[in-house]
Amino acid sequence: MSRPPTFVPPDGARARRLRTARGEFAVVDSPPASGAEPRGTVLLVPGFTGSKEDFNPLHGLLSARGYRTVAVDGRGQFESDGPRDDESAYAQDELARDVLAQATALGAPPHLLGHSLGGHLARAAVLLDCSAFVSLTLMASGPAQISVGQQQRVKLLEDALGVMTMAQVWEAMRAMEASEDDRAGMDAGLDDREDLRRRWLGTSPAQLLATGRQLCVEPDRVAELAAVALPFHVLSGERDDAWPVPLLDDMARRLGARRTVVEGAEHSPNCEQPLATARALADFWDGAARSQEDPS
Template identity: 65%
Template structure:
């Protein structure tokens, strides 16, 4: 059971020096000038499909987007039990390999946990990227209420299969990053297939990262990139004041999408896509000004 693709999108496999990664590649819409390429990283328990509603609107604004499953997420392979390949530093190397495979320069976007992986990647090497957008992704560890949910998941994975855990999730109501048919996204069968496609070791390792992530905003602020902090108008994973403060510390553009929670890409995809394209367009304008000054 698969998810419907955005218009003109292709399901592809990106072959990199770090292995193969499943992706959805959505080209620029016909007759629209090509303005850039963006690499989209999903969050904890998420996948490339989380960005389906964004990719069509962004294609109409001139942006090719490539949404990926990270190592051990849904259709990208990874070890079942060995957690070491899912250490944040390893996932950051995966992002740099993906950027190399796609071709630089790229706008980089990470949602939730994906934002912290994206942050780690640009701290290591910013050169493949034109900008970084942190979508509903905070400065350090997640809130206490979300830590409790992660602990419950880890306890369940210690004694249950992925399929059994899914049945419990459905009975309790899906966690923030799962999305689901209530948002017009996927069918119950495709959501179950996505969940069971995740590797338990990936969920265990990245869950621990979310619960213990240090504040690396000062490190990120030293990176010479334009930053964008985007979120919904409410967020229980990282409360808005934390995201507001992070944006100030990064001298970042700050966007709040009204009527959206932790997943503005699914809750309010059209205004979210417009905000992203506006930010990326602004980088084009600034780059053109720099070129004019250099040539002058």
């Protein structure tokens, strides 16, 4: 999971509810910086076990480049409502239609960015209606199912949720990470951060079960996506345990996409190297806007 340094919205941003035709969603909404030329709006979709706060390190940096950024909790994620025991509510098509409704509620087609699982949901939304978006960025999100190692971790989570409460699973994950980090000579990753625990407890277990299974069986839809007339960007760290980086390189080639590898980052470049990540994103969006203005 991404571990943003703080859950407090950055200066200039505000936490609010976004009303859509498919219900309300919790968002962090950050306008362009005062004095910056408005360049467009961006919808940011988080990944598995993530939330809107994963993009907190990017808001100020992208605001300075003139972008309004709206990061969303998807249905059943953290502070957005969703059933806790009905997995059918979290079918990929349902979540993709939520993304379309969120984009519509922003008032004008946004640039769309999906992180990890959010990339698969963003891709599904684009395949439903590409006219709702200006561009698509897939950040640390691969062409098909996650790696075997990550599939095993999802299966462990599924088994745990079958017999334990969310609070008990959290404590088990903390103990497992502490043991792994002790062997590696590192500090425990989840430590005592109450904001991360609160996010975990706020997330629907049905959402985790349904989307975890999706990650393990997602088909390769790159050829479908390549047929869509949108600018694409594939961005990742230089290492990734969910999708091997060469797989992301190949996906970018198949899409004819801009490719960015962020040095010093792994699966969450938004939190690990936000300055380089924001610069690459804004450069891509600037270019995508120019290409729309001058298609020749």
